[in-house]
Amino acid sequence: MRVMAQMAMVMNLDKCIGCHTCSVTCKQAWTNRTGVEYVWFNNVETRPGQGYPRRYEDQDTWQGGWELNKRGRLALKAGGRFKKLAQIFSNPKLPALDDYYEPWTYDYETLTNAPLQNHTPVARPKSLITGKDMKISWSANWDDNLGGAPEHGDKDVLLSQVSEKIKFEFEQTFMFYLPRICEHCLNPSCAASCPSGAIYKREEDGIVLVDQDRCRGWRMCVTGCPYKKVYFNHRTGKAEKCTFCFPRVEVGLPTVCSETCVGRLRYIGLVLYDADRVLEAASTPDDTDLYEAQRGVFLDPNDPAVVREAENAGIPRDWVEAAQRSPVHALINTYKVALPLHPEYRTMPMVWYVPPLSPVVDAVRDTGQDAEDHRNLFAAVDALRIPVDYLAQLFTAGDPAPVDAVLRRLAAMRAYMRDINLGREPDARIPEAVGMGEEQMYDMYRLLALAKYDERYVIPPAHAEQAHSLEELATVCSLDYDGGPGMGGSGPFGESSGGAAPLAVENFHALRHRQTSDTAATPTDKARRVNLFNWDGKGRPPGLFPNEPSGGGNGTGGNGDGKDEPKP
Amino acid sequence: MTAPAQHVTLAAETSTGGLLLWVVLPYVCLAVFVLGHIWRYRYDKFGWTTRSSQLYERRLLRIGSPLFHFGILVVLLGHIGGLVIPKSWTEAAGISEHVYHIGAVFLGTIAGVCTLGGLTILIYRRRTVGPVFSATTRNDKAMYVSLTLTIALGLAATVAANTVGGGYDYRETISPWFRSVFYFQPDPDLMTGAPVLFQLHALSALLLFAAWPFTRLVHMLTAPVGYLTRPYVVYRSRDTHLGARAPRRGWERSGT
Numbered sequence: 057m058r059v060m061a062q063m064a065m066v067m068n069l070d071k072c073i074g075c076h077t078c079s080v081t082c083k084q085a086w087t088n089r090t091g092v093e094y095v096w097f098n099n100v101e102t103r104p105g106q107g108y109p110r111r112y113e114d115q116d117t118w119q120g121g122w123e124l125n126k127r128g129r130l131a132l133k134a135g136g137r138f139k140k141l142a143q144i145f146s147n148p149k150l151p152a153l154d155d156y157y158e159p160w161t162y163d164y165e166t167l168t169n170a171p172l173q174n175h176t177p178v179a180r181p182k183s184l185i186t187g188k189d190m191k192i193s194w195s196a197n198w199d200d201n202l203g204g205a206p207e208h209g210d211k212d213v214l215l216s217q218v219s220e221k222i223k224f225e226f227e228q229t230f231m232f233y234l235p236r237i238c239e240h241c242l243n244p245s246c247a248a249s250c251p252s253g254a255i256y257k258r259e260e261d262g263i264v265l266v267d268q269d270r271c272r273g274w275r276m277c278v279t280g281c282p283y284k285k286v287y288f289n290h291r292t293g294k295a296e297k298c299t300f301c302f303p304r305v306e307v308g309l310p311t312v313c314s315e316t317c318v319g320r321l322r323y324i325g326l327v328l329y330d331a332d333r334v335l336e337a338a339s340t341p342d343d344t345d346l347y348e349a350q351r352g353v354f355l356d357p358n359d360p361a362v363v364r365e366a367e368n369a370g371i372p373r374d375w376v377e378a379a380q381r382s383p384v385h386a387l388i389n390t391y392k393v394a395l396p397l398h399p400e401y402r403t404m405p406m407v408w409y410v411p412p413l414s415p416v417v418d419a420v421r422d423t424g425q426d427a428e429d430h431r432n433l434f435a436a437v438d439a440l441r442i443p444v445d446y447l448a449q450l451f452t453a454g455d456p457a458p459v460d461a462v463l464r465r466l467a468a469m470r471a472y473m474r475d476i477n478l479g480r481e482p483d484a485r486i487p488e489a490v491g492m493g494e495e496q497m498y499d500m501y502r503l504l505a506l507a508k509y510d511e512r513y514v515i516p517p518a519h520a521e522q523a524h525s526l527e528e529l530a531t532v533c534s535l536d537y538d539g540g541p542g543m544g545g546s547g548p549f550g551e552s553s554g555g556a557a558p559l560a561v562e563n564f565h566a567l568r569h570r571q572t573s574d575t576a577a578t579p580t581d582k583a584r585r586v587n588l589f590n591w592d593g594k595g596r597p598p599g600l601f602p603n604e605p606s607g608g609g610n611g612t613g614g615n616g617d618g619k620d621e622p623k624p
Numbered sequence: 625m626t627a628p629a630q631h632v633t634l635a636a637e638t639s640t641g642g643l644l645l646w647v648v649l650p651y652v653c654l655a656v657f658v659l660g661h662i663w664r665y666r667y668d669k670f671g672w673t674t675r676s677s678q679l680y681e682r683r684l685l686r687i688g689s690p691l692f693h694f695g696i697l698v699v700l701l702g703h704i705g706g707l708v709i710p711k712s713w714t715e716a717a718g719i720s721e722h723v724y725h726i727g728a729v730f731l732g733t734i735a736g737v738c739t740l741g742g743l744t745i746l747i748y749r750r751r752t753v754g755p756v757f758s759a760t761t762r763n764d765k766a767m768y769v770s771l772t773l774t775i776a777l778g779l780a781a782t783v784a785a786n787t788v789g790g791g792y793d794y795r796e797t798i799s800p801w802f803r804s805v806f807y808f809q810p811d812p813d814l815m816t817g818a819p820v821l822f823q824l825h826a827l828s829a830l831l832l833f834a835a836w837p838f839t840r841l842v843h844m845l846t847a848p849v850g851y852l853t854r855p856y857v858v859y860r861s862r863d864t865h866l867g868a869r870a871p872r873r874g875w876e877r878s879g880t
């Protein structure tokens with residue numbers, strides 16, 4: 057047994073309202089630069105829908121992920137080492153910009169520059185690739201909320217695999233949102249596809265990163281990832297991908313997408329797994345067994361043998377404890393309501409999903425029946441093959457049984473909790489019908505429905521931090537006093553003394569300050585400096601511009617009498 | 625760079641022009657090539673990339689890039705065969721000058737035509753495909769001029785020698801000169817007698833090599849052969865000081 061820790065995420069799809077806040081905040085944090093305009097480390101897809109990039113799930117075309125070769129061994133679907141090198145000069149399976157979309161901006165300047173005229177000036181869309189006028193025809197969520205479904209709906213890759221044909225008719229259709237980030241796989245095919253070995257999995261927390269200094273732009277990882285979550289920065293010529301916000305996670309803060317999620321549906325926690333069993337599990341012959349095979353790789357953090365092995369493997373004690381409290385472990389293994397996204401890609405993804413019950417509930421409600429009654433819901437789970445089959449294509453390689461089981465548990469929770477909320481006698485037979493105890497059902501409700509912040513995110517800080525202060529109790533230079541550099545302020549000798557504060561900490565404090573201070577842009581504790589990242593354009597805080605020199609002289613060769621009007 | 629200084633007296637008979645072109649310039653270019661790569665690797669790892677433009681356009685690249693690359697790699701091997709391996713060795717191996725020549729002309733022509741054809745497609749693509757053109761830097765343009773010039777001169781020299789002159793045995797002159805540079809016994813006289821097209825080809829190649837470390841061509845030096853032997857999934861320990869905590873004073877990362 058070789059115990060490793062993995063930082064993982066679970067998303068509870070019933071709660072996603074499709075607001076795209078996660079995508080937008082992620083973009084602001086990581087990809088608001090040139091070259092990555094089209095890059096969404098986090099994107100939210102409406103399902104049924106084509107996804108982003110379009111039809112990325114069609115692995116017959118894109119050849120992402122792993123497959124079993126004729127001898128039953130795990131092999132990269134797009135071809136092994138020799139084939140990769142032979143195709144390096146032009147990668148035959150690389151999505152083009154058309155498969156994403158051509159990013160654009162608007163020519164806002166005409167709005168202010170246009171001469172007086174009868175018609176309101178228009179800001180035309182300009183391509184960010186060519187700089188020319190363009191016609192917008194697609195984007196990262198063009199088919200949001202089934203928009204254009206009569207025309208595009210049948211292009212959903214999964215629908216061709218679902219047994220019954222779905223008609224995009226208003227009464228019959230169902231939909232839900234699927235937020236996606238990089239899966240930080242246990243068996244990442246992006247890393248395996250990288251010719252220069254620039255993509256690596258961190259030993260401590262399993263986060264998969266691209267070393268920007270080692271990436272040489274061979275662009276094979278884009279093909280390798282079946283989820284298409286490695287993107288090519290067309291300006292720098294390097295691959296970029298979701299970082300699991302490692303600078304935040306290392307100091308115990310949740311990722312930006314989770315922190316800002318409006319539905320509060322994301323859970324972050326550790327999972328302990330046996331690295332020696334990953335290859336075997338990923339080579340499971342039958343696609344539909346992969347879900348259970350992957351669950352078999354996870355270790356029970358409460359098992360004393362596992363704890364001992366974890367300690368032997370150098371996993372710190374507080375990490376093991378965090379793994380014991382991990383909401384991710386609970387949802388995957390204790391309550392068994394979370395499922396992996398496309399296990400058939402065999403990368404052992406580590407962002408799991410609680411499938412949505414809402415298509416079922418909605419269907420029951422539309423018939424006028426009681427949509428909180430577990431018998432009605434159970435019957436509907438059995439009867440509504442289309443949503444169930446569809447979810448099975450997403451989460452269990454097409455096997456409806458695990459999806460059925462999860463939906464029944466969610467339905468049971470709904471019915472059981474209604475009795476409690478209405479002050480009625482809770483019915484112990486409901487949890488029993490889905491193989492759970494009453495207390496367990498209540499705990500699951502607490503985690504899924506109440507979802508307290510400190511229960512959703514159990515993130516032990518990176519251990520170096522503690523090791524440092526533990527081993528250097530006497531020498532640590534104690535700048536972490538309130539307002540000191542460790543807390544986002546200045547050192548004892550004024551600005552810039554005392555070394556740089558970690559970026560995550562600085563931003564965290566700046567943001568908190570902004571949210572709690574009275575004035576929009578004037579930091580009260582900083583006399584002279586304005587952090588432009590946090591300035592929202594309101595007002596002109598003192599310190600934004602240097603003080604005007606007293607007296608008339610100005611350096612721009614002006615006439616020296618009186619002040620220059622400030623130019624906009 | 626002590627070697628050329630040693631030879632100043634020896635080479636007194638040759639013209640200073642020859643000395644500059646065939647002794648000083650090669651060493652300067654070689655030094656710039658080597659030191660330039662070291663410098664670039666140390667200070668600009670982030671810029672060390674193919675800067676692939678496949679995202680913008682793939683149809684022309686699909687034909688042009690493999691054609692060019694496979695061609696240029698054969699050309700590269702051919703140059704190693706022709707310049708580095710002495711004639712006496714191939715003859716000792718039983719390959720007569722005639723057989724060698726036929727082989728070289730045959731392979732060289734195919735590879736040369738592929739290279740030039742591929743290059744033409746690539747340049748055409750650079751110029752005509754809007755997004756690719758706007759991602760082309762001045763550096764790229766200079767690189768393409770230098771690369772094309774070198775390839776065109778090389779092909780012209782070979783064609784001219786074989787059609788007009790009935791063949792030129794560069795393995796008697798240019799190859800020994802090339803090797804002499806590397807044993808630090810440079811002999812400029814060997815080059816001064818070579819046909820002018822060959823001289824121009826060699827000079828443009830020298831300049832191309834001097835520019836090499838400062839262009840996108842650096843990607844060649846990190847050709848990913850290690851991929852054939854490394855394990856598929858790379859594990860690495862967390863970089864302890866990245867983001868987690870401010871480095872201790874005096875232990876900040878340098879700008880590598």
Ligand code: HEM
Binds near residue numbers: 693
């Ligand atoms: C074996 C080593 C080499 C490898 C693996 C390699 C690989 C590549 C790759 C992947 C690209 C990017 C193509 C794209 O997607 O746009 C590229 C571009 C290029 N390579 Fe190489 N290359 C090698 C050697 C060379 C050599 C020896 C030369 C020239 C003497 C060269 C000249 C170029 C040029 C000019 C481009 C730009 C093409 C364009 O977009 O216009 N390469 N190379």
Ligand code: SF4
Binds near residue numbers: 246247280284
């Ligand atoms: S989902 Fe993430 S870790 Fe998995 S293969 Fe894709 S990029 Fe790599």
Ligand code: SF4
Binds near residue numbers: 071075078320321
């Ligand atoms: S922020 Fe949360 S609720 Fe909004 S789209 Fe993202 S995951 Fe869904």
